[in-house]
Amino acid sequence: MKTAFNTLKLVYLGIDTQKENVVFMRKDCHICKSEGFEAHNRILVTANNHSIIATLFIITNGIIKDGTAGLSDSAYEDLNAKEGDELSFSHVQPVASMRSIRSKMYGKELNDNDLQNIIDDIVKGQYSNIEIAAFITACAGDNLNIHEIIGLTKAMVNSGKKLSWNKPIVVDKHCVGGLPGNRTTPIVVAIITQYGLTIPKTSSRAITSPAGTADTLETITEVNLDINQIKKVVEKENGCFVWGGSIKLSPADDILIRIERALDVDSEGQMIASVLSKKIAAGSTHVVIDIPIGKTAKVRTEEDAEKLRYYFHVVGKSMGIEVKVLFTDGSQPIGRGIGPSLEAMDVLSVLRNEKEAPQDLRNKALYIAGAIIDLANTQSKENGFNTAEKILSSGKAYEKFTAICKAQGGFKEPEYAIYKKDIYADKSGIVTEINNRKLAKVAKLAGAPHDSKAGVMLQTPLNTPLNKGDLLFSIYAETEGELKYAVEYLKTEPNIILIH
C-alpha cells in the first residue's frame, strides 16, 4: 500500500522546544533512507493536507517504535495533529525569499515585493531560527533606509488581521521603551476613554526588558482577548488594554521578537515597522509616540531621537496616519517597580490618587494623555494636559480603569514574589546617576518577566539624599536560584546607583 510505505504514525513525545518545530525520526527509518534525510535537515511534514517545516532530530536509541515519528509540542500544535495521524515527509525547497536577504547582506536595497515575500514566508513558518537571525541582523542598526522601512511596515500590515471601528478618529500611543517601569499605558487609556475618545490599545510583551505593558496588565486583568472580545470591550468602554500577539495583528513581528530577544538586538527599522504596522492594523488614525532619551535608555541622544522622529513621521504619513512624537526624560526609571507585578502596583497607586504614588509616573501619563487629546482636537483651544489632570484627580479615571478590567474579564490585585533581598547604600550622599540597563538586568536575572511577581522595587530616584545603610532597592524572586543569581550579578556591578 502506497500510503503505508510513505507515511509514519505520529506518537506523542511531550517535548517542549518553545516555538522551534522539531520532528523526531528513527535513524533506521525507511523514509529517512529513501529521501536522504540527515539530522538538522529542514523537512516538510504533512498531516491531513496541512504542512509545516521542522528541523529533523534523529533518534538512534529506540525511544520511538519502528514506523512512527514524533513532533515537538509546537510542531504538534502548528500541524493541528493528533496521536496516530499519518505523517508524510519531503525535502523542503529552499526558501526563495532568503535570496533577497543574501542580496541585502551585499548592500542591495529590498523592495516592497522582496519584503512582502520575506514576511509572508516568516509567517508561514518557512524560516529556520538561523535564517530569521540572518534577516534581523541584515536589517539591524540603521541598515534599512526609509523606503525599506515603509515596505516592511506595509508587508507587516498585509500579513495579519486588520480591525476597523467605524469612527472618524481612533487614537493610540506607543513608548519606544528602554526605560524600566515606564508603565503609562493603563493610566492613559483610562483617562482617554473617560474623555470620550476611542483607544483600542494593544500592547506587547517584553522583548529585552523586564516587563512589557501586556506582562504588567496581566497581573491585574485578562489580556489575551480575541478580536470579538476586544470589539465588545471597546464598544462598551471606548477602549481596552490587551496583548497584541493574541489577535495576530502583526504575526511576523511576534516571530521576529523571539529571535531579537535571544540576540538582544533591537533594530531601528524593524522597530518602526513593528510599531506602526500594529497601530495601522488596529485601525488607528492618530498616534502619539513617546521616546524617552537618556544615557542608559534605549535612545541615548537627542540626535538618535530626531532620526527616529523623522522616520515615524515619514512612514506614518506614507501610510495615511497622523503621528506626533514626544521626547521625554529617560535618565531614570519611571515609578518604583521594575517587573510586571511591581509596575502594576505603581499604576494602581497613581490611578487611586494615593499620596505616596510615584509623581513622575503620574506626570508622564498626564503629559501623554494631554498630547493625545491635543492631537485629536487640532481646532480646539482646550489644554489637553489640564483636561487629563482633572479626569485623573476626580477618581473617574480609576473608575473607568476598573470598568475596563471587568469588561476584559476581571480585576485582581498584583502580588509580591516570595523571596526578597534588600540592598542598602554603602555610603552617605546624594543619588547622582542610575544605570537603567543594569537595573533592568537585575530584575531580569531575578526572573522578570517570566515570573510576573519578580523584579526590583527602587526606593531612591535621582537626587535622593541618603545615609549609609538606607534602603536603595529590594529584589523580588520566585526561586532562591534566581534571587542568588541577581545578587551575584550585583556584586560584579557595584555602581548601578551612583552616590556622591
Place this chain on the structure above:
Amino acid sequence: MKTAFNTLKLVYLGIDTQKENVVFMRKDCHICKSEGFEAHNRILVTANNHSIIATLFIITNGIIKDGTAGLSDSAYEDLNAKEGDELSFSHVQPVASMRSIRSKMYGKELNDNDLQNIIDDIVKGQYSNIEIAAFITACAGDNLNIHEIIGLTKAMVNSGKKLSWNKPIVVDKHCVGGLPGNRTTPIVVAIITQYGLTIPKTSSRAITSPAGTADTLETITEVNLDINQIKKVVEKENGCFVWGGSIKLSPADDILIRIERALDVDSEGQMIASVLSKKIAAGSTHVVIDIPIGKTAKVRTEEDAEKLRYYFHVVGKSMGIEVKVLFTDGSQPIGRGIGPSLEAMDVLSVLRNEKEAPQDLRNKALYIAGAIIDLANTQSKENGFNTAEKILSSGKAYEKFTAICKAQGGFKEPEYAIYKKDIYADKSGIVTEINNRKLAKVAKLAGAPHDSKAGVMLQTPLNTPLNKGDLLFSIYAETEGELKYAVEYLKTEPNIILIH
C-alpha cells in the same frame, strides 16, 4: 546531601542533532524550577569538572525518569560524559563578545581584540546557532574592512594549532571555488612533491558546493589524519592531501562553515580570513590562490576578483607570507564529474595520462603547479609550466600520487552510485552556456556531497556540437528519493545547458 539536590543523573537518549548541543530535562524537575529554566534557554551543563553550553528542551511526557536528564549525541561527546554521570546545571552568563557583534550591526569597526574574543568564544562553544548566524550576517558581503579581515585572520590562527616544518620554503595553493569539478589539488600536490617542494596540503569539505577537495579525496584514500600522521606522510613524501578540519588548524572556521552552509552565505572577509589562517597555521610561506571568474562562478566579474586579489595580497603581506593570485576561466565546470566520486574519476584519468582525460582539468592543474614552481623560485629562469608538464607526462606524478595515498592509509578506486538518470538534448545545436550554480544544485539534490558517489557526470562542455537526443549528462544518486528530487528540479530549470 547537597550534590544529590543539585544534580541529575545522565541517561542516554540517542538523539542526533548534528552539532547542536541540546539538554533534555523534565518539566517537573526541581532544578528547572529552582533555577527558573525555560524551554530554549541556554544552560551551562557540567559533569566531571567539564562544562558545555546547551539549549534546553523540556520533556513533558515521562520519556526520562525523575532525577535524570538527557543530552543530544553531540553534547554527550563534547562533555565526554557517560550514562550515570552526575550533571549539574546553571544559567549561562550572556556571552560578552556578542556585544561587539551588536556594535558591528550599528557600523562600529571590530578591533583585533573584539575579533579574538568572538573567535575564542565560538571555539569554546559559547555561541548558539542564531548568535553564529548573526556574526556571519554582520560580516557578510563586504561588511569587513581590511583591518577587520587581518584581525579575523590573526584571531583564527591564534585559536587553533600551528604546524612547523623546519624548511625555508613551504608552498600551498587554494581555489576560491564556485566551479563544479575543479579538482586540481591532488594533481598539483603530486607534481609539486615530485618536483621536490614541500606542500602539506589541507583541504576543506564542501560548504555550499557538491564536493570539497577533502570529500573527493576521501573516495580514493584516507583524509582524516592527525598531526603526527601528517608529519610522517610529509616527511616521507614531501606533501599530503588531508582534511583540514581533523587537525583543528582553524577550529572556528569549521563551526562557522556549518551555519554558512545552512544560510547558503559566503562572506568575502570571512573567506579570506578562513583561507589564509589555514595556510599560515599549516606553516606555509608561499601560497598561490586561484580565482575562477565566470557569470555563474562564485566570483562573477574581474572587478570583484581584483578586490579579492587586493585583500589577499594585503592580508598575506601583513601576516608575513608571499601570496600570488591567479585569475582563471570560470565559465564552465572543469572536468566532467560533479560530486566526490565522479570528480575523483577525472583526477585519476589525468594522472594516468589517459587519452580521454579531461584536458581542461589537466591544463589548469599544470598552470597552477607551474605558478607555484615560479613563485618558489623567483631567481630562476625555469618555466614552471613546462617543468610541471614533464613531470605529469612522464607518469612520475601518478606514481607519487599513489605513494602519498599509501602513506595516508591506502588507495581505492572511486565508484558510481546505484541509481542513474540520463538527460538528453531536446534539440540540435551548439552548447553556448552552462549554468554552474544550477548544475551544482542538481548534483546536491542528487545527494552530493553527503552521498559521495552521487552527482552529475557532464558530457558536453561549451561549444560541443549536438544532435537532438545526444546525452548531455547523467545524474547519479544513492536513493530513489534523491534521484527523483533532482529530476523534478531539472523540470523547473530547462535551461541549465543552453543549446543554440
